[in-house]
Amino acid sequence: IAAFLGVMRCPCHKTIRVIKDALKREKVNQVGSFVWSYLKAKQGSMNPAERNLQMLLKWHVLSRKFDRDPRKFSRFTEWGSFSHDDNFGTHVEDAVVFSPDSYLPRSAYTNLTVNLFGQSVNLFEIGVRAEGLDTMIDNLFGPEGYFTNPNAYNFNKNRKPSTNDR
Numbered sequence: 001i002a003a004f005l006g007v008m009r010c011p012c013h014k015t016i017r018v019i020k021d022a023l024k025r026e027k028v029n030q031v032g033s034f035v036w037s038y039l040k041a042k043q044g045s046m047n048p049a050e051r052n053l054q055m056l057l058k059w060h061v062l063s064r065k066f067d068r069d070p071r072k073f074s075r076f077t078e079w080g081s082f083s084h085d086d087n088f089g090t091h092v093e094d095a096v097v098f099s100p101d102s103y104l105p106r107s108a109y110t111n112l113t114v115n116l117f118g119q120s121v122n123l124f125e126i127g128v129r130a131e132g133l134d135t136m137i138d139n140l141f142g143p144e145g146y147f148t149n150p151n152a153y154n155f156n157k158n159r160k161p162s163t164n165d166r
Helices: 002-007 014-026 029-043 048-057 131-141
Strands: 075-083 088-098 105-116 121-128
Touching: 002 014, 002 029, 014 029, 014 048, 029 048, 029 075, 029 088, 048 105
Parallel strands: none
Antiparallel strands: 075 088, 088 105, 105 121
């Protein structure tokens, strides 16, 4: 996915064709769903900085093979608006990447950009990456986890009743 995002910084017609052909043969659902959602989002982008990519994708029809549930599969989402009259717009990108070996996301990122008078100004960008959270969640909530034993978290067992409890 990182390699794909690197290539998409400066795409050309040949790159788009190669990616589209590779997407048809992709066997990893997490990679396929991310690439598909990225290309689909960029096709309908309102961001003026994405006009070149949008023109490259204009005539390509994307298979719905990787149109998957965004709660379980990697995805890229984009929202935005742009007013040509005022030459002003906002743009938000969101990406969540899952590993094929985990039910929790491996990384996530959000970006807020303002387009003003032909310039893009990045106001906010945050990204997180984590590995091994599955083990911690299983230790807390799994069959042998901390929260499956009611006595382990009964905070009221030593409390004496007060007159207000009656």
